[in-house]
Amino acid sequence: MAATPDADVGEEEILSYKPLGENSAVSANPHIPSVTASAVLGESESMPDDHPTCKGHDFNSSINSSSSKDADTSQLDSIMQSMLYTGFQATNVGKAVNEINRMRKWRLSDTPWKEGDDETLRDPNIRSKIRARIFFAYTSNQISCGQREVIKFLVQHKMVDVIVTTAGGIEEDIIKCFEPTYMGDFKLPGKELRKKGINRIGNLLVPNKNYCKFEDWMAPLISKMHDEQDEKWMEQARRLVSSNDGAADSEKEPIKPFSFTPSEFIARMGKEIDNEDSVLYWAYKNDIPVFCPALTDGSVGDMIYFHSYKRPGFTLDIARDIRRINDMSVQSYASGQIIIGGGLVKHHTCNANLMRNGADFSVYINTGHEFDGSDGGASPDEAISWGKIRINADPVKVCADATIVFPLIV
Numbered sequence: 001m002a003a004t005p006d007a008d009v010g011e012e013e014i015l016s017y018k019p020l021g022e023n024s025a026v027s028a029n030p031h032i033p034s035v036t037a038s039a040v041l042g043e044s045e046s047m048p049d050d051h052p053t054c055k056g057h058d059f060n061s062s063i064n065s066s067s068s069k070d071a072d073t074s075q076l077d078s079i080m081q082s083m084l085y086t087g088f089q090a091t092n093v094g095k096a097v098n099e100i101n102r103m104r105k106w107r108l109s110d111t112p113w114k115e116g117d118d119e120t121l122r123d124p125n126i127r128s129k130i131r132a133r134i135f136f137a138y139t140s141n142q143i144s145c146g147q148r149e150v151i152k153f154l155v156q157h158k159m160v161d162v163i164v165t166t167a168g169g170i171e172e173d174i175i176k177c178f179e180p181t182y183m184g185d186f187k188l189p190g191k192e193l194r195k196k197g198i199n200r201i202g203n204l205l206v207p208n209k210n211y212c213k214f215e216d217w218m219a220p221l222i223s224k225m226h227d228e229q230d231e232k233w234m235e236q237a238r239r240l241v242s243s244n245d246g247a248a249d250s251e252k253e254p255i256k257p258f259s260f261t262p263s264e265f266i267a268r269m270g271k272e273i274d275n276e277d278s279v280l281y282w283a284y285k286n287d288i289p290v291f292c293p294a295l296t297d298g299s300v301g302d303m304i305y306f307h308s309y310k311r312p313g314f315t316l317d318i319a320r321d322i323r324r325i326n327d328m329s330v331q332s333y334a335s336g337q338i339i340i341g342g343g344l345v346k347h348h349t350c351n352a353n354l355m356r357n358g359a360d361f362s363v364y365i366n367t368g369h370e371f372d373g374s375d376g377g378a379s380p381d382e383a384i385s386w387g388k389i390r391i392n393a394d395p396v397k398v399c400a401d402a403t404i405v406f407p408l409i410v
Contacts, residue, residue: 057082095396096363103336103361106132132334136160137349139341140168144201156282163290167298177275179210218303226314232258259317262295326355336361340402342376350388362395365402
């Protein structure tokens with residue numbers, strides 16, 4: 001992620017209107033009404049000499065350069081650096097790059113140790129090794145499309161610490177390990193696709209057989225985990241009988257039924273799939289927790305539903321997961337959040353950071369707007385009002401299709 005200079009404009013630099021002076025050549029012209037001259041051609045204050053100016057990338061600067069790979073990389077870096085001064089959403093992309101670089105660069109050593117702080121963190125060498133914890137959230141469509149490979153790169157190389165996604169973001173990753181997703185068109189008629197057993201995700205196509213293969217793989221795994229759950233219950237029951245035999249009620253060991261959490265369930269999926277193309281595989285291998293509070297809202301939920309008729313009793317403990325993600329936030333010395341899309345993943349990530357009085361660094365990438373009061377469209381400034389982003393933070397929202405801008409940011 002190439003660093004780019006900041007281009008923030010302070011409130012004190014906002015232009016103020018000034019009418020034309022009496023000696024102005026324009027106002028002195030008898031053919032132009034003075035009120036019109038002042039309204040249309042009013043004088044302005046001079047901009048500071050060091051104020052950033054709007055200017056896009058100059059492709060002529062590299063027209064005579066080598067066509068080698070290094071030259072192409074230099075060209076791309078130059079384009080990304082120029083975005084900050086291009087204006088509109090290109091400028092916000094440049095700001096997002098800066099914000100992500102800041103969250104990745106942050107170390108506890110950036111904050112001086114003071115009396116009353118933890119003595120074990122006084123050593124500058126120790127402080128220099130403690131990074132900001134980066135929460136990375138994305139909606140399922142980012143896995144359905146080719147963004148999956150970009151996300152896999154980040155997880156494979158441990159560039160994020162916590163993942164939050166939806167049920168589709170879990171199952172689509174596994175499904176692609178068995179069968180590909182195909183290119184289609186936004187205008188393909190749903191009625192005809194339904195007759196052919198083909199599901200459309202925007203301009204992508206997923207045949208029903210892809211889900212059938214996923215279910216063939218998933219069903220035995222649920223049964224196996226159900227066996228393990230019941231075995232732990234039986235083990236505890238035997239231990240309780242043994243330890244509580246003849247003991248007074250006040251001394252008896254309490255019953256603590258065991259259930260997997262959704263994040264443990266997802267980690268197991270990553271372990272069992274054992275496929276390096278999978279995001280979940282790398283999350284499992286690198287011990288990066290994947291949280292999905294709505295895991296049952298998709299094909300995984302369908303499989304658990306079907307399993308419940310065959311063999312009731314398999315449960316997932318969502319309470320332990322909310323404790324885990326909130327504790328990870330509270331125990332962070334600094335936190336950053338990169339959120340692609342809105343809805344559940346956006347709020348769940350922001351709400352976890354609320355537990356520590358807000359994230360220090362934040363980047364939103366979505367196309368939501370504020371007019372309907374939706375959480376997806378809510379601006380970073382609204383999150384500040386809730387304490388989900390710190391009041392001294394400098395958050396960025398990029399209003400764009402993430403499939404276009406996020407690969408460039410990475």
